[in-house]
Every structure is written in structure tokens, then in C-alpha cells.
Amino acid sequence: MRFRPCIDIHQGKVKQIVGETLQADASKVIENFVSERDAAYYASLYREDGLTGGHIIMLGGGNRDAALSALRAYPGGLQIGGGITAENAAEYLGAGASHVIVTSYVFRDGQLHLDNLRRIASEAGKERLVLDLSCKERDGKWYVVTNQWTTFSDLEVNERTVRELEQYCDEFLIHAVDVEGKREGVQEKLAAKLAEWARIPATYAGGARSIGDLARFRELTGGKLDITIGSALDIFGGTLPYREVVDYCNPPLPR
Template identity: 55%
Template structure:
């Protein structure tokens, strides 16, 4: 297990939000924390801690009046830690090269690949052509419906018809370097992980996977390591003291270094 840090940007600010509350209409989200610091502050912190594979997520759509400021914040972060951070949020084959040139290690994509509720292989291949398999991360963030987890798109607002299964993981792993999976129903709530998702990811042997959502205590972290069989990396947002939460950044790093 590795710790993968995050920089979530919404309405031009580094934030932590309740994931399921995000709406394009009115650029609304229920905020857990709004930072007065810019993206480069967090990027430098992660760089100095020697953390790799973290991600920046732009939470406003391209048509939002806040989008340009989101991008500015992201570029500050990428400049502070070139090659050390991935970026996602509205990525497609037309803008991916821009963010790679700005210093992103990988492009994270969901909505461009999952169109009209299905996997759009034409768009997936377009992304691979721009990024290469080695610089592409597929975000398979999901929400529960009818006792199954379905991949969701458009800032987690729309369900697809694609269930998160080992078969889907295996199929899509041929196109990308990693998976990022937010458990959206618990994202930002810090009240426990989605154990079924963690167990599914732990049972699959494939490319690296990062889990995000619900970690609020050290015991949640340990449970994720147990269910993920030590193979699943973790992102912690709202529960971290960097974002107003109770878990000390240094303590989390120390805990992950040791044996649970």
C-alpha cells in the first residue's frame, strides 16, 4: 500500500467536498474544507515528502466560469512538482497534451471514455494515441445501485451501465497504466470505507489501483490494507489535517510505512 495524495480544485479553490453533493448547476458542492493556500503549496508539500502518483482533480466543467481559475491552480501545482502528479477532470484527446506539457505524469479520464452509458472504445483509443498506455489512468469511480457498483461519469452525477467487476478491470487494464477508484457514496464523509469495493480490488491481480473514499480513522486505513491485501493504494482527503481533518499527515505516512 502506498499513500497517494490529492489536490481537488473547485470554484478556483483547493477543496475537500462531499463527493455525492457535486452539481454542475450553480457550480454547487457541499464543502468540507476550503483552503486559503494555492495548489503549489500542496504540490511542494507532497514533493518534499517524496510522495509520487498523487492526483489533481478539476471539479468544475469546462463551461463553468470557474474553469480557467481551476486550470490556473492546477498549473501552479504541476509547475511545483513536475512529473509527480496526475491530473483528471474533463480530460479528453484535445486537452490532454496541454496538461502533459505542463508537467502532469498521467492523464486521468472517465467521462470521455464512458459515453452514453457504455465504454466508448473509439474515444479510449484516441486517448491512448495521445498519452500512450503508460501515461493514462482510467477513473472507474462508482456508486451503488441495486446491490452492484456502477461506474459514474460527469463529476459523478451520471450512472453508466458498466458494473465494476474483475472482468471490466481486466479488460480495461490493457489500455492504461493505473486505475483510480473513488467510492463516491462515502467520498468526503470520513465515516468508513466501502468494504465491498476494497475486497473486489484486493482480489484482483493486475495494474496499480488507488482507492479513495471514506477513510476517517487509522482503523479504516488498516481495514483497507486487510481487504486490499496490501495491494491497493489509498487517497485520504477530508480526514487529513491538511484539509481540516483529525488525521495527521505525518502519522498517516508513518502508519503506511509500517506493518499493520
């Protein structure tokens, strides 16, 4: 299990928000934290700490310049998602992203569009593509949600779909949207199932708020999944020390 850092950008600023409140009306978005520091600052911090595989998420429009500044600050060290398509993937990869993360381009109108998935896998390269399977629970099952996590798709996240989709990508990123940004603990059942299903690297996000939560997550997943933490961290206005998380999940290699 590794800690994967994040940089969420909304309206050009680094923020931590309650994911399920994302919508066209920006006045209804619940913000947990708005940073006075820019995206490049966080990218430089992660670079200095040797953290790899973190991600930048552009939440809506107006975030391109901030995202590119972060990529320049840590070339090859961060993935990027939010509005990624087959047409613009090369731009972000060329700007320094290790991978591009795709959601809505593949899940449109509530359905999985395999032609778009194949197209972006061809353009970016399977080895540089992360598929976002961020999901919400409905009737005891999990379904991929799109359009800034406001629209249910018809794709259930289960063993069959995970195994089918992993042939097109290098990694999965899964936000448990029901608990994302709420600091209420991880979605234990989902985390355990993802560890059972996924055979490629996968990163879970949502709800972690303490070292105890990380220990429980490691126990549930057998260390097979990585984890990202946002609003609970002290660098994003929370109470969980970033340095403790780094030391717990990514201890320095012995000399």
C-alpha cells in the same frame, strides 16, 4: 499499500467536498473544507515528503490555472484529471503531469466509448494513462458514474470489465462515491473486490478517517491497493494527522 495524496480544485480553490453533491447548481455543493492555501502549496508539500502518484482533480471549469501551478511546483510527481480529452492530454503531460486521468471522455451518455479510450491511449500513451472507474452501488453492484459523479453509466465494475480495461491504461483510480467525503469508513466490500480483480496499480478513495481504517484497508486488500485520503486529513480541516498517515503508509527507507 501507499498513501497517494490529492489536490481537489473547485472554482479555482483547493477544496474537499462531498462528491455526490457535485452538480451544475454550485449552491448545492456540500463543502467540507475550503483552503486558504493554493494548489501549488500542497504540491510542494507532497514533493518535499517524497510522495509520488498523487492526483489533481479539476472539479468543473475555471481550474486550469490552479492545476498548472501545482504541476509546475511538482513536475513529474502528480497525475491530473477532470475534463481530460485526447485533444488536451498532451498539454497537461507537457506541463509536468506524470499521467492524465480520464473519465467522462470515455464514459459518455451512460456508455463506454472504446473509440475514445483507444484514441486517448494512443495520444497520451498507455503508460501515462489512468482510467477513473469511480462508482456507486446499485442493486448490489457497482457502476461507473460520470458527469461529476451524478450520472450512472451502464458499465458495471466487475472482474471482467476491470480485466478488459486494464489493457488500455497504466493504473486505475476508483472513488467509492457512496462514501466519498463522508468520513464514514472505507467501502470494505468494494475495496476487497478491487484488490482481487486488478492486476495493475490501483488507488482507492473514499471514507478513510483513521489509522485504524488504514490498517483495516491493508488487511482487506492484502496491501495490493493504494489509498488516498482527503477531508479526514488535518491539512484539509479534518482530525487525522497528515504526518501520521505518511509515516504509516510511506515510511522512510532504511539507510
